[in-house]
Amino acid sequence: MCGIAGIVDLKGRRDIDTALLAAMNQVQFHRGPDEGGTFVEPGVGLAHRRLSIIDLSSGQQPLFNEDHSVVVVFNGEIYNFPALTEELKAAGHVFRTHCDTEVIVHAWEQWGADCVKRFRGMFAFALWDKRRETLFLGRDRLGKKPLFYAHLPDGQLLFGSELKILLQHPGLPREIDPQAVEEYFAFGYVPDPKTIFRHVRKLPPAHTLELRRGEAPSAPRAYWDIPFAELPPMSEAQAAEELLARLREATRIRLVSEVPLGAFLSGGVDSSAVVAMMAGLSSEPVKTCSIAFNDPAFDEAAFAQQVADRFHTEHRVETVDPDDFSLLDTLAGLYDEPYADSSALPTYRVCQLARRQVTVALSGDGGDENLAGYRRYKWHSYEEKLRAALPLGLRRPLFGFLGKVYPKADWAPRVFRAKTTFEAMARDTVEGYFHGVSVMSDRLRTPLYSAAFRRELQGYHALEVMREHASRSPTDHPLSLIQYLDMKTYLPGDILTKVDRASMAHSLEVRVPLLDHELVEWISGLSPDLKLRGGEGKYLFKKALEPVLPHDILYRPKMGFAVPLAAWFRGPLRERLRTAVLGPTMADSGIFDMNYVASLVEQHQSGRRDHSAALWSLLMFDGFLRNTMGDRGTRLANAAA
Known part of the structure; x- marks a missing residue:
């Protein structure tokens, strides 16, 4: 795993500031502490930090083709590189190394932009073709590896594995994007392709960007999508058998490494399944790690130990204080833009533990x-099912009224907390799902913004993110559609972002067998009834694993990787929360109605409401303003006022 960075002049061949390029590369040192390299020619500067995994002696980057006319910097792993190497050798290409990086330059020569369709793995790369004077950027299908880029006003293009790399450039405009702010407070992250900055973009998963010097910038191009194409008929037993066979194969190709390799083991179904596959494929004990909590409400260590014992893994456990909030400031520097998934805290710790092993x-x-x-x-x-029983024209006024008048009873048993359900029933499928997953619902988010900031938004609503993806969905089945939406938003924007930043902060590579794109394609074609049946999620997966994993691992209630936010904000973080979200940094931004923010804090700390998710998102936004924006925060955000 690595980090990449670069500056390319798309207008001419102006000299590259080598000191700036070095600074961009150095700020991502954590992504690749083993080696660093740069390539500079008039108008082009590429940089790379390496975490050595395969071909330790000769896999240095930037890496070239035979005549040095094509050069690449690459972050990730291409698992089918041995087969591609043989195919490309047969076509006449000459290889100098035994690493997967070299496949990219020859694949570009052979297949051009379609080269990405041949890669099986996780990747983000930038390739410069001198003859064509073309920059080619590519990102893997599910978005496991990040890639940020920005067109500067002077015609230069910047790119990098993290936003902080681009922020090293003094010419990068730092103007906050109001639409990204709205999306952040809805989702808890800024979904692709936006970033928190108006002039910086993320290359979306399964997209490439091809830019030729002297030509107008083109838009990113999609090269793949999740098909949700129905599979040929098979029995449930046949489907279960094939599912495990495909997972085993996806795991097998991810075991190639010249450095120590292991697994996270939470004691949940998915990590336990991966460990089970690894144990069956390895002659040596699998190295596993998990974190434990003193609070039983958050602790899954006993389940992880049960799986470790079953497969005789070399298991390591470390107890983490559930009241460990010492990483709050670290997170802001780690993610660069606002990011509000509080499970980033334990994820950071488990990556820290894994890297010791x-x-x-x-x-x-x-x-x-x-x-x-x-x-x-x-x-x-x-x-x-309820929506199907009543047309939207009847549901919207009926349930809209009930949603308004029904009290918000966070303190009550779930059966009496119907307000959110009523609100969801007044909406169509996509809007209802958006409402259900929002960190801050419309009811909380609309009054959050100042009048001046609402004018900047010009009526923009974060629901448009899901509407746009839904319009391109290959399926309209209610379950498959929301899976598709999650795999376009929540998976890359939250889950994979969290894992990439937390792992790379510790120079740890994480591989994800369940997101092998061939496996994802196959699973998408299964009948929805094999995924969710009778209220049981992962139905077929659990059935397939019954001979492999204990019943209480497969069918116990899902716990998640949580921290006690509600208690923190009423206890040890009470004053810190007030100081941060009600302080001058947030007030001077011009984005918020500070009286409303104060009411959220008061309602939560008095125990009348549980606004913990909303308050955490505000706390993380304050961290972004202070840590990433610094003294620019007030000036730039006030441009919206």
């Missing part, structure tokens, strides 16, 4: 999106 770790991420494991899928399916 291994350099590569396999994870179970992706199972919930692929196989309908989230509880919200079950609730959404119930709501869809």
